[in-house]
Amino acid sequence: xxxVTQPEKLLSVFKGAPVELKCNYSYSGSPELFWYVQYSRQxxxxxxxxxxxxxxxxxxxxxxxxxxxxxxxxxxxxxxDSAMYYCALRRAAGNKLTFGGGTRVLVKP
Amino acid sequence: GAxxxxxxxxxxxxxxxxxxxxxDPISGHTALYWYRQSLGQGPEFLIYFQGTxxxxxxxxPNDRFFAVRPEGSVSTxxxxxxxxxxxxxxxxxxxxxxLAGGYNEQFFGPGTRLTVL
Numbered sequence: 001x002x003x004v005t006q007p008e009k010l011l012s013v014f015k016g017a018p019v020e021l022k023c024n025y026s027y028s029g030s031p032e033l034f035w036y037v038q039y040s041r042q043x044x045x046x047x048x049x050x051x052x053x054x055x056x057x058x059x060x061x062x063x064x065x066x067x068x069x070x071x072x073x074x075x076x077x078x079x080x081d082s083a084m085y086y087c088a089l090r091r092a093a094g095n096k097l098t099f100g101g102g103t104r105v106l107v108k109p
Numbered sequence: 110g111a112x113x114x115x116x117x118x119x120x121x122x123x124x125x126x127x128x129x130x131x132x133d134p135i136s137g138h139t140a141l142y143w144y145r146q147s148l149g150q151g152p153e154f155l156i157y158f159q160g161t162x163x164x165x166x167x168x169x170p171n172d173r174f175f176a177v178r179p180e181g182s183v184s185t186x187x188x189x190x191x192x193x194x195x196x197x198x199x200x201x202x203x204x205x206x207x208l209a210g211g212y213n214e215q216f217f218g219p220g221t222r223l224t225v226l
Contacts, residue, residue, distance in 0.1 A: 004151075043112075044152070044200065044217040086151050096142065096165060097215065099151030 002027040004089050006100035013077050014108050021072040021103045023061075023087030030092040033063055033070040036099075038084040047072075047085070057081070077107045111135070113218035115201050121224045122191055130186040130221045134203030141184050142215060143176055144200040152200055158184060159206065191225045198222050 003026045013019045025031060035047040048056045050063040050070060061072045070087060087100040114133040122128050134141050139160050144152035154168040158178045166176075173191075178184040188195055202215040 006151075009149075043219045046214050088151075095140065095157050095159075096154040096168070097144075097152070098154065099144075101149070101151045 002031070002089050002091065002098045004087050004098055004100035006085075006087055006103050008103045009101070010104045010106065012106045012108065015079055016076050018073070018075050019077040019081070019105060019107075021085050021087075021105065023070045023072065023100060025068050025070065025087075025089050027068075027089060027091070032090045032092060033061070034088045034090070034097070035059070035061055035070075035072050036086040036088055038086070040083070044086070077105075079107045079109060081105060082107045113201055113203050113216055115199075115218040115221050117221060118219065119222045119224075121226065123226050124191060124193060126191050126225075128188050128191055128223065130188075130199050130223070132184045132186070132201030132203075132218060134182060134184070134201070135216055136182075137205070138203035138216075139181065139206045140204045140213070140215075141178060142202040142204075143184070143186050144202065146198045146200055146220070148197070155186070155199075188223075191223075193225050196223055196225045 005024045007022050033050040036044050037047040038044045059074045061070050063070050084102050084104050086102045088097040090097050116131045141158040143155040146152045156176050157165040161178055161181045173189045176186045198220040200220045201218040204215045205213040
């Protein structure tokens with residue numbers, strides 16, 4: 001069975017500081033990894049996925065199969081980045097998403 | 110265009126009662142998912158429909174939970190004999206069909222907050 005762990009429940013950083021959200025997973029096969037974000041009073045939405053290797057809103061994430069990690073990083077946090085962030089995994093041939101417990105990011109002015 | 114919609118947005122019921130939660134997916138999306146999010150946790154998968162059939166119901170916690178999608182569009186999640194532990198936000202998501210080797214983004218609805226007193 002697959003599992004996703006986000007060790008930090010809350011990350012508080014100042015505007016302009018770097019932010020890194022940790023995500024570790026356990027899965028024996030080839031996973032697909034995603035980051036979802038939920039801004040205040042909005043619905044859950046996809047932020048980025050490992051397969052596209054893109055930067056969205058300044059965020060990047062690299063899949064490290066050796067360390068089974070998919071950490072989310074942004075070099076300069078903005079106040080509008082304050083939100084709940086969820087790391088999620090899907091089996092390569094599967095459909096359902098397995099989510100981590102989420103990390104709340106608070107960017108202070 | 111319109112996104113995934115869910116009704117009601119809030120539902121308060123008493124222990125032992127029956128509830129139905131509705132999901133309207135994005136038009137043309139053949140795949141539909143239900144997730145449950147308890148307080149302080151991430152969403153947990155319940156069931157996945159491809160068209161009218163439940164392709165994967167491995168996440169349903171017990172036989173009090175049932176979901177249908179009779180015409181391949183709207184889906185209803187049904188919970189019998191509700192318990193206080195069923196209190197959570199129930200999320201619905203839809204996507205285009207998953208092509209072999211490809212990915213189709215799951216678009217989430219706003220959720221239904223169920224409170225069982």
